[in-house]
Each structure stands twice: as structure tokens, then as C-alpha cells.
Amino acid sequence: xxxxxxxxxxxxxxxxxxxxxxxxxxxxxxxxxxxxxxxxxxxxxxxxxxxxxxxxxxxxxxxxxxxxxxxxxxxxxxxxxxxxxxxxxxxxxxxxxxxxxxxxxxxxxxxxxxxxxxxxxxxxxxxxxxxxxxxxxxxxxxxxxxxxxxxxxxxxxxxxxxxxxxxxxxxxxxxxxxxxxxxxxxxxxxxxxxxxxxxxxxxxxxxxxxxxxxxxxxxxxxxxxxxxxxxxxxxxxxxxxxxxxxxxxxxxxxxxxxxxxxxxxxxxxxxxxxxxxxxxxxxxxxxxxxxxxxxxxxxxxxxxxxxxxxxxxxxxxxxxxxxxxxxxxxxxxxxxxxxxxxxxxxxxxxxxxxxxxxxxxxxxxxxxxxxxxxxxxxxxxxxxxxxxxxxxxxxxxxxxxxxxxxxxxxxxxxxxxxxxxxxxxxxxxxxxxxxxxxxxxxxxxxxxxxxxxxxxxxxxxxxxxxx
Numbered sequence: 325x326x327x328x329x330x331x332x333x334x335x336x337x338x339x340x341x342x343x344x345x346x347x348x349x350x351x352x353x354x355x356x357x358x359x360x361x362x363x364x365x366x367x368x369x370x371x372x373x374x375x376x377x378x379x380x381x382x383x384x385x386x387x388x389x390x391x392x393x394x395x396x397x398x399x400x401x402x403x404x405x406x407x408x409x410x411x412x413x414x415x416x417x418x419x420x421x422x423x424x425x426x427x428x429x430x431x432x433x434x435x436x437x438x439x440x441x442x443x444x445x446x447x448x449x450x451x452x453x454x455x456x457x458x459x460x461x462x463x464x465x466x467x468x469x470x471x472x473x474x475x476x477x478x479x480x481x482x483x484x485x486x487x488x489x490x491x492x493x494x495x496x497x498x499x500x501x502x503x504x505x506x507x508x509x510x511x512x513x514x515x516x517x518x519x520x521x522x523x524x525x526x527x528x529x530x531x532x533x534x535x536x537x538x539x540x541x542x543x544x545x546x547x548x549x550x551x552x553x554x555x556x557x558x559x560x561x562x563x564x565x566x567x568x569x570x571x572x573x574x575x576x577x578x579x580x581x582x583x584x585x586x587x588x589x590x591x592x593x594x595x596x597x598x599x600x601x602x603x604x605x606x607x608x609x610x611x612x613x614x615x616x617x618x619x620x621x622x623x624x625x626x627x628x629x630x631x632x633x634x635x636x637x638x639x640x641x642x643x644x645x646x647x648x649x650x651x652x653x654x655x656x657x658x659x660x661x662x663x664x665x666x667x668x669x670x671x672x673x674x675x676x677x678x679x680x681x682x683x684x685x686x687x688x689x690x691x692x693x694x695x696x697x698x699x700x701x702x703x704x705x706x707x708x709x710x711x712x713x714x715x716x717x718x719x720x721x722x723x724x725x726x727x728x729x730x731x732x733x734x735x736x737x738x739x740x741x742x743x744x745x746x747x748x749x750x751x752x753x754x755x756x757x758x759x760x761x762x763x764x765x766x767x768x769x770x771x772x773x774x775x776x777x778x779x780x781x782x783x784x785x786x787x788x789x790x791x
Contacts, residue, residue: 509622
């Protein structure tokens with residue numbers, strides 16, 4: 325059974341709101357459907373819990389209205405099925421007075437509302453309308469988030485600052501090629517993440533992505549890791565071993581901290597890049613390999629070349645294309661986007677429901693210097709999500725590294741105020757708004773939150789002060 329009119333929800337007309345009604349009592353189910361159809365809902369009826377569960381698995385309903393007490397699958401079973409199969413939908417339960425405790429349990433498990441028999445048709449329509457609006461809003465938010473991920477990200481590389489837009493645009497151009505790429509940036513800026521993004525958007529994405537940290541291994545072990553070895557090549561070589569080059573054949577090899585590679589290993593790596601062949605340690609037999617090389621370093625390799633610790637010819641082999649990742653201090657505009665991204669990521673990972681971040685905590689996150697860059701921000705947000713107990717990330721959730729000292733020094737604060745004494749309140753207001761806009765990278769929404777004022781008020785002040 326379907327309705328003939330589109331139901332308008334939210335701010336304007338849209339596609340019909342689709343409602344699934346599940347009830348063992350067919351006449352009661354049809355009466356509910358007819359009542360909702362009269363006001364424009366599109367209704368579908370299932371006359372058993374099993375049939376309703378099957379329809380939930382097949383269709384995209386906005387609202388599910390189910391009787392709580394049924395012979396096969398009861399309303400709580402339907403609620404659990406809907407939460408799994410239709411996470412964007414809302415579930416309304418219909419119950420008798422004797423089952424109110426079960427209905428309360430259902431609310432705790434995520435039901436939108438419950439209605440008592442006999443039904444008040446006006447209340448039925450009003451609750452269904454609110455549930456439909458809630459479902460549509462959730463779906464709109466998810467659609468918006470998908471669009472934001474497409475706009476701000478490239479396989480997890482998140483950012484909307486001018487610097488990161490340039491990086492992402494460059495990644496899109498070089499990913500489909502076979503060019504060697506040197507990724508430069510401070511520790512924690514996401515160099516391996518960028519390497520993975522290049523691989524995942526290249527023709528080699530179905531083949532292995534293999535990462536090796538060159539700084540963590542001694543010269544002999546590094547060569548064995550890169551090229552493999554044969555049985556008896558050295559004391560502990562009890563069997564033949566495939567190296568990273570062979571394992572990555574057809575795919576991508578990521579050499580992290582390549583600037584720390586010993587000179588002897590650099591010579592052997594250069595030879596592989598020139599002729600496409602590796603030789604296992606202890607063997608004389610060459611093996612052909614087809615591998616794209618991506619490398620990364622937080623060192624200045626040109627200085628290392630001058631210092632005699634890195635080969636000039638290898639440097640130019642590795643840097644056919646260079647990607648420089650800005651540190652987080654250079655792209656403070658991206659901090660709000662990254663905070664929200666990590667909250668969603670770690671809320672799912674740790675099974676938490678985080679509503680948001682308090683203004684004081686967000687201010688602390690936005691104004692912190694982040695010497696450890698994106699990696700440090702990621703770790704801090706995960707820590708806050710893990711320790712939070714009330715669904716709102718606040719100052720008490722901040723790790724020790726961001727917490728204010730118990731007894732802050734008074735003299736620096738006094739000195740910082742000296743230059744403000746004697747200035748008008750209007751000057752101070754302009755100064756604070758300008759500085760907040762600077763900290764947030766010009767993000768007016770974030771600035772308004774930090775200042776504790778409405779966005780319209782902030783817009784008016786920006787115009788008033790000519791900011």
C-alpha cells in the first residue's frame with residue numbers, strides 16, 4: 325500500500341516520506357496506514373514480525389512503526405534490526421499500558437518514541453512527522469559529510485587551507501603515474517598517509533603497498549629487509565627470505581626516513597632504481613622487480629648531500645616529484661576540520677556518542693601550537709574521546725600536555741596586559757575579534773564559538789571594524 329502525495333518535511337517539499345507499519349493485527353495496521361496516507365505519507369504494511377524484518381532488509385524507509393508485542397519477532401527485535409539495516413531511520417513503537425516498561429527499554433535502545441493504544445490519530449501523525457524530520461535531517465547530515473569528505477579529503481588527506489588544497493591537487497595529478505615521489509615534512513605531518521593515498525589512487529592499488537622505516541634498522545638488517553637474503557648468507561640466515569622489493573612487485577614501496585639510510589645501502593638502492601633488478605644478500609642471481617618508489621624524510625637532504633651523508637645521484641632519482649607537507653602551525657585553518665574528522669573517527673572506533681566540544685576545550689585545541697602536528701592532534705582527540713563520560717568533550721577530558729598549570733605564572737600575564745592598558749573597549753573588542761579570526765584561519769563559525777557570540781553578531785562586528 326502506498327500513498328499518492330509527497331509529504332513535505334523540513335524547509336520545503338521533497339520525495340515522499342516512506343513509512344513501514346508492522347503489526348500482527350492487519351486491520352489495525354491498515355487503519356494506521358490510511359490515517360498517515362491522508363496527510364501525504366507513503367505507507368507500506370507488514371502483518372508479521374518476520375515479514376517486517378525482511379522488508380527492512382530490502383527497502384530504505386524513513387520511519388518504522390511497529391507493534392511491541394508480536395508472535396514471531398517482537399518490537400524490540402524489529403528495533404534492533406532497523407538500527408542495523410536502516411541506521412538513518414527512526415522507529416516508533418505502539419504498545420498497550422501493560423508494556424510501558426518494555427517501551428521505556430526500547431527508548432533506551434534508540435527508539436524515537438512510543439504510542440499507547442488506543443491510538444490518538446492526531447498524536448500519531450505529529451510523532452510520525454517529527455520522526456520523519458529527524459530521519460531526513462540525519463540523512464542530510466550524512467550526505468553533507470560525504471560531500472565534505474570529497475571536498476576536503478583525498479583518501480584521508482584532510483584539509484581546506486590553501487596549502488593543503490595545493491597538496492591534494494598535486495596528489496591527484498601524480499597518483500596515476502609511475503613517478504618516484506619524495507615527501508618532505510616535519511614528524512607527524514602525515515607523510516605515510518600521503519604515500520598510501522598516492523598508491524590507492526594509482527593503477528597499482530590492487531598490488532601491495534609496503535612500508536619500511538630506514539631509520540629503525542642497522543645497515544645489515546636494512547639490506548636484508550630491502551633485498552632479501554638466501555640461506556646461509558649470515559649467521560642467523562636459516563632460510564631464504566623475500567625482501568620488501570620482491571614482496572612489493574607490481575605495487576609500491578614506501579621508504580620512510582630515507583635520509584637516514586646508510587651510504588652503502590644508498591649505492592645498492594641506486595643500482596636497483598637504475599636497472600630494475602635486486603640481488604638477495606648472499607646470492608649472485610639478479611631478480612627483476614617492478615616497483616614504484618615513494619620516499620619520505622623530515623631532514624633537509626640538500627644539507628645532507630653537502631655534509632656527505634646522502635648521495636646526490638640518489639636524491640635526484642627519488643625526487644622526480646616533490647611533495648612538501650606543511651606543519652599544522654602553517655595551516656591552522658584546518659584544525660577545526662581535523663578535530664571534527666577525528667571525533668567522528670574515534671567515536672565509531674570506541675563506540676562512543678560524542679555530541680561535540682565545549683567552547684573552552686575547542687578554544688584550547690585551536691590555539692595550541694601542535695609541535696607534533698596532525699599526529700599529535702589525532703592522539704589528543706582520541707584520548708579525549710576515550711576518557712569522556714558525558715558525550716561532550718570538555719577541559720576535563722584534555723590530556724596533561726594541553727592542561728593549564730595549576731598555578732600559572734602571573735608576571736608574563738601582567739606584561740602581556742601592559743600594552744592594552746589605556747586603550748578603549750572598542751579597540752580591545754576589535755583586537756580580540758581580529759586575533760580570533762587569525763587563530764581560526766578566518767573561519768567565522770569557529771571564531772563565533774570561541775568568542776561566545778552569534779555568527780550574525782560577528783558578521784556585524786567584522787563589517788563595523790572593517791576586518
